[in-house]
Amino acid sequence: MVLPTRFPVDKATGSNTFWVNNRQTVIGCLIFVAIVIVIPFTASTSMMNIAVFAMIFALPAIGLNLLMGLGGQVSLGQAAFFAVGGYTHAILLTKFHLPGLVAASAAVLAAMLVALLVGLPLMRLHGHYLALATLGLGFIVTIAVREWDFTGRTTGIYGIARPVIFGITISNNGFFFWFVAPFVIVGIILALNLTRSRAGRALSAINDSELAAESLGVSTYALRLKVFVLSAAFAGIGGVFYAYQVAIVSPETAGFEVSVELLLMVVIGGLGSVWGALAGAFLIVLLGDGMRDVIPAIIPGATGEVQLLGYGIVLILAILLLPGGLHQAATVLWRKLLSRTRRAPVVEPEDENAQFPLPQVSTPVETGEPILTVSHLTKRYGGVVAVNDVTFTVPAGKILGLIGPNGAGKTTCFNIISGALAPTSGTVTFLGRNIEGRKPHVAAEHGLTRTFQNLQVFTSTDVVGNVYMGRYRQGRAGILRGMLGLQGAEQKRNRAVAREILRSMRLTDVADELAASLPFGRQRMMEVCRALASQPALLLLDEPMAGLSGGERDALAHLLRRLRTAGLTIVLVEHDVAQVMSLADQVAVLDDGVLIANGDPESVRNDPAVVVAYLGTDRDEAESELVELEENQ
């Protein structure tokens, strides 16, 4: 993603901020509530005005922060949804005379609906294309409301009466501040909960590695679309309050300047930090207002939107010097203050020889029955045929080794089975379902998962967080439950399972370390743990032994045998022929995209075609080399 995401990972303290911790939210909100109560009594009138607008803009900023920090998508058109909310509210109030609550609800729904409609096609785009498409959307909305009689053309919709709550007219800034504040607080709580929820973790994971997240059952497109719509909902509520406070909505509300201000709030506050978005909103509104007074005082004759000078400087400096925003600054400050009192985490010594309980596996079909069937699989890249009419069956409860020289098409074949690649022709049937050409998460949902030759680690979280993501398939809580914080039990259970699995692979000592800080071999072991955490029926391992030490190889081989005994089906792509021969029940050999042998290890070892393929033309020499090779392993 764009800038380092800031979701709770704490390498230095080794803390478990990864998990739901309502106490933080409660304490934070209590402090905030206290501030909110005090401000109208103490602030000067101009500061009060700033505070009100900061609260209004905090809502779309929090939404944008979720989209950028969690969803990993940049929107340069957040103001479009802000305006849709504001316009809908204003029109329903002034033209249809609906009650405020009804109009506001409809306004939020309208913003979400627009987001859904544009999101359906747009969320398929990647990165900067989405950013630019949303920018275009902002301009289109501005022009649409300007050209349409129903939206009041250039003048907009005006004459919005002050809101009345419980018979009290919200007629001044102090009351208005209290009127918005509860919504901001609820918004913050929902957003904080979301960042810690199953869906929030998954979104974070997508940003680190879309491929790995999908192979664990995460539907990237659906989740991103949901968070896009959610972000629009926040913007819509902001628009409602804006319409109330300003008493007019005009085309400028949807303008690029507003989108830029919202973007600034998020970047300054710290990407992914919900509190940061709030602080960013205060800072930018304050800065905008302050600069308009300060710059003309410094530079005589300067008039107009001179606050832009400050925005530009702050934006550039933030990206150059403080990519984590205010959140980063605050964190660093705290670290310095607390550095003296920090203790190293205590790690319990592990018994080297202890037999750990085995991770759970799924056994949907009887041992020996086919679980995966690959039939006439072909993949062409232009004129090159990478996989040519390959057919084989994987029996349940067995280990299938897929071997072949470099460039034989092993990984291509593997990627097609897992869904990362679509075949040119042929079918892949898993548990009776055709899965070829579908996204990886489809197969993953039914119990097919994989590891990667080129590691796909979720770098923004710790080791246990990575393994926890493997439990995604076992969870059910969606965005809504996540926001309401109603999944603590589920998360606690899954966290225990994740730690259990780490123990079985002797990774407990690094469980709380940042995944990216692990040495290569242990990262690979962690990936195996992550895959096992999903309680798979079929596990695809892409060169799992590469980069492991001898001890680690033995431990992994031992674990794989035990898993097979427990009923797990494993497909192994491996360079280490000896390991494959000793582990696999069945070995398939690819050469130049063609399946040249498929059978038990003994028969494959003796297959003349295999020997030739592997080691050249001279059979005797090849055979002796093969023996030598195996002995040396």
Next chain:
Amino acid sequence: MKQSRKRILAPLVLVASLAMVLTGCGTSNLGGKKADSGAGNDGPIKIGAVLDITGVGASLGVPEQNTLNMLAKQLKDSGGIDGRQVQLIIEDDQSTEDGAAKATTKLIQGDNVDLVIGASRTGPSVAMRPIAEAAKIPMISIAANAVIVEGSKWVFKTAQNDLVVIQRILDDAKTKGYTKLALIRDATGFGEGVADTITKLGAERGISLVMTEAFEPSATDFTPQMTNVRGSNADAVVIWGITPSAGLAQKAYVQLGVNKPVYQSHGVANAAFFDAAGEAATGAIAPMGRLLVVDQLPKDNPQRDVIEKFKADYSGAFGDQPSSFAGHAYDAWHIAVAAMKKAGTEPAALRDAIEQTKDYVGISGIFTMTADNHSGLDSSALILADAKDGRWNLYKD
């Protein structure tokens, strides 16, 4: 655990410290006491103004701002109103509707002004109106469109109604025998409703509107609109906008060889029109107040002295000549001050006093307000001017 909590709380502390910044002096934000308010009949008087100082309306708002500042200083030097000092607070709406609304709210709620002047153009004025009405604070707009004051109790205006401007144009067109007009109008509030008015008033005079085109005040390329006009069968063309866009439209019009007589609106009653249109300005006819042609007026014209003094004061203070828009601001200020001298600053009394303005000789005309007429000017406030030699000249009084 403990540390992590603090880590999460860290940004909160930032919010808290921001909140500390926010806590300033102890004025009430909750609508209770209004300690520094001028809403009573003692203490300093506060007049707020919302102007298009930047953005597309800047050519209007800047001279208006100058004028108000100059008049406020003059009033201060002469001792204020009944011994009370008058404080002028000017806000820039950046030529946007929501900017005007925000500024008005700030002036009325934050600064507790006794009266608001503004905005420079119709759109922002219309946005201000409901806010002033809800707060029951008198407002004097300096923009043109009649919708600003229609049916309002609290809102007045000093620019000539576009209705009478259109009448002047149509009358002249009729005497010249034009029967088909094309309209190229500003797409904002200033240009809204103009087509309907021309159609309605034209029917009485045997004149029809054959086509309407619109342009944004920020536009710089007018070829598509002018190409359409060139292809139409109109006898004459009305360009309805403000400078600089109306001037650029005039330029494109000439460059594309349309060759039909042009009427401009009172939105181009300034020298900036000639900067934008250059030589292409020559020949345009526009209804406007007498300010720009005061030197060509007969000696006995009752407005002549007022206008000449204003011009002298303005050019003395700022070095250049005032525009008609500066005149609108001048009139708004003087009407407000006269009413305050008469009735004080209690809002309802002040409003009544403004409504009773009678035979006030101003820059834009001679004002007489009534309960039904919050504009106060009739068609005698306008002359027709034609563009020649880089300035506006008296064409028909």
Next chain:
Amino acid sequence: MLTDFLQLTVAGLSQGTVYALLAVGLIAVYTVRNVINIAQGDYATLAGFGAIWLVTAGMPLLLAILVAILSVTLVSILVERVIIARVKNMTVLVSLIVTLGVSILLEAAMLILWGPEARSLPKLPGEDLFIGGVSIRSQELWMLGALVVVGGGIVFFYEKTKWGKALRACAEQPVAARIVGISPVMASVVAFGIAGLVGAVAGVVYSPIYLTIWSGGLLLGLKGFVAAVLGGLTSFRAAIVGALLLGMLESYVSAYVASGLRDAVAFFILIAVLIFRTQGLVLTPRQGRA
């Protein structure tokens, strides 16, 4: 009718030349540095104002134009050295945000230096033509000429010369670029210099008829970007054709549909292209997350 259509086509083409020059600048940077430069359009306004300021100060028109173009080229290189080169973890998305900052900064600086009013440069010498009822302003011919000479020159440089090809290879094959003796730093500087140059040329040729205003660069740059997307962000030729088509389409929509929809045209095209033709237009089949 035909006359009107041709007139609109002329207006659209001349507007399109501005977009085309800006698109060339955007692609010149994107192919070398993988940066989308939101400030591209501001180079144009900056050059326009610079030249106007110099002319007002008494400098001859052509000299003022030359000085303005060179200065803006330097500004662009400065932006690269001082800001772009210092960003850690530059991705396309970060580039969008940081160049947005540059754009805002340049616009605010112009507002403070030269005020909010739109201004124009004196037009270059030449007589306006009037052919068969279609008016062609001499300045429009100058704009077309600028596109052919400057835009064409840069396309030639990038596509036909050893240096240019090596520059383009820089983003994907730094090693290959090094072999011909171009360091990534040098490549980046050259690319930004070119972007500044074409932006500035566009700015000085359009100023006499479209005027220069402090806030105008953003929208111009974005429309240049839409043209660049039509060229898949890599093909100069496709982008130039796209830019001219965009200008013409805007002109037709403005006249035949509604003038207020003019600015929406580009963004509808942008979204439509991104949704329906992404695969056919983007750099690589699977762009990946940036």
